[in-house]
Amino acid sequence: MSTHTPHAAVTALRTRPELPGGTDERFAGYGIMGMPFASGHYLALREMVASSLGPPYRTIWHRDPRGRWTIHTTTDPEASCPRYFGAAADVRRVRSIDIAWTGDADVEVTLGGVLHWRIGLASSPATRILTAMGAMMPLRAMTSPSVLTAMGPMAGAVLGAGRMRLCGRTPNGPRFRATPLQVWRVATAEASHRGQDLGAPGPLDVQAALGDFWLPQRGLFFVGQASFTSPNPSADDVIAARSEIAS
Known part of the structure; x- marks a missing residue:
């Protein structure tokens, strides 16, 4: 398998996961930074290894055409994305999210x-330039x-x-730093949500944002790192109030 494929990059990350340095709250992982659908739905994926x-x-982050966000997480919301973004979304704890690689890409x-x-x-050409920058610049x-x-x-x-x-x-108050080290574009995609076909990928009429985090207007896959400052004490209360166990 080529070391330059998305699957190879994810395999290498899982084999040797490394957190960025520092004293902030830190993560290393990969996923779909975001992907809009012309129907108004929006999806994003994170696996923090x-x-x-x-x-x-x-x-999994999902935005419906009315602009309502739901974050599904496989662990405690206080230890995952809702810790920072839960104030702008409903939060659901789920038993599992399955990710299956069916090819190199x-x-x-x-x-x-x-x-x-x-x-x-x-x-x-654009993703190769950004990935090359990530490889050449000191972390x-x-x-x-x-x-x-x-x-x-x-x-x-x-x-x-x-x-x-x-x-x-972020919506909950902490500041974020996102460092994409490798980037690919989403070339093809299809999705269904509760049996509804989400239709063709396409930009939203109005670009979506959660706090200062702007969701891209085209599908992008990343491998990288992120760090956050600690939430204020009220953030956990916000998360707990909006969290539920999905059936």
């Missing part, structure tokens, strides 16, 4: 009977707020993904 807060976990994601998502990935530079502040708009323009920010504030 290493976490400074606890065990690895998976999450093809993956299927299943959330029980709720979601089935097939994704085909590919590289492009310390790649996690610098000033570098990430400059990289976000550049990445959005190069990828044709709309507005992008790689650092800023």
Whole structure:
């Protein structure tokens, strides 16, 4: 298997997961940064293979055409994405999210009977440039707020993904730094949610954002790292109030 394929990159990450340095709350993982559908639905996927807060976990983010977000997480919300984004979404603890690689660049994601998502990935000149930058730059530079502040708009323009920010504030208050080290584009995709076909991928009429985190207007797959400052004490109360165990 080529070491330059998405599956190979994920396999290498799982084999040797490494957290970024520092004292913030830190994660290493991969997923679909975001993918819009012309129907108004939006999906995102995270598998964090290493976490400074606890065990690895998976999450699926779903936005319906009315703009309502739901975050499905396989671990305690206080130790996963809802810790930072739960104030802007409903939160559901789920037993499992299945991720199956069916080829070097093809993956299927299943959330029980709720979601089935097939994704085909590919590289492009833009993704190759950004991945090369991630390989050449020292990790310390790649996690610098000033570098990430400059990289976000550049990445959005190069990828044709709309507005992008790689650092800023989350809905719950903590500040985030996202460091994509390898990037691919979503070339093909189909998904159904509760039996409804979500239709063709396509940009939203109005680009979605959760706090300062802008969701890309085209499907992007990443392998990378992220860090967050700690939430204020009220954040856990917000998460707990909105969390439920999915049936």
